Amino acid sequence: MCGIESIAYYLDIALESESDEIRQQCDLLRAMVRQANWLLDDAAIESDRPDHQSETVSLNDEVFCLAERLALHEERPLELSLAGGVLRVQAPGCGLRRLAGHVLSFLHEVAEAEEPVGAATAESAGWRMLRFRARVNPERCAEFAKLLTVLQPAGLVGAMEKIGGQVEVTAEGGVIEVELRFPAAQDE
Secondary structure: OHHHHHHHHHHHHHOOOOOHHHHHHHHHHHHHHHHHHHHHHHHHHOOOOOOOOOOEEEHHHHHHHHHHHHHHHHOOOEEEEOOOOOOEEEOOHHHHHHHHHHHHHHHHHHOOOOOOEEEEEEEEOOEEEEEEEEEOOOOOHHHHHHHHOOOOOOHHHHHHHHOOOEEEEEEEOOEEEEEEEEEEOOOO
16 A cells, blocks of 8 residues: 555656646545555454453543544644543453544544544443544545445444444534444443
């Protein structure tokens, strides 16, 4: 994939003085490469084997660490809205971070969401939810929503089901929302 993307960037630079139509085609090629790369990653995510068994982790702590890493290393801030309390979930910590990062990768790289992407946590009836909300191209919003769950029952959906969770994606008016539902941890 990197080779194809590099060729697209090279063509863009080499053809800089050419027409807008040619540059748009190079942009489209790069976007298609990013989408294909994400879909390959999505196909592999369900088969990822976390290093540890399911554990009790704080959803808020995991989301805060992810937001901190994005802000410091990628200069991509998240607009956080964390629910009160600890919100303990039953999931491998590394798996939770991988799934959340996978969704954010989609929103940033494939959907080219406007910054900042919103991330909120909530709880309801045995579930702890992590919701991502982003503004995307309204003409492609429904397409992006479908791509997130295209590999059912594998991909993101399969990975969430593997840990007892669920995924819900909604798209309307240029806004896409992705909700990851994790099983609440049993009281200790």
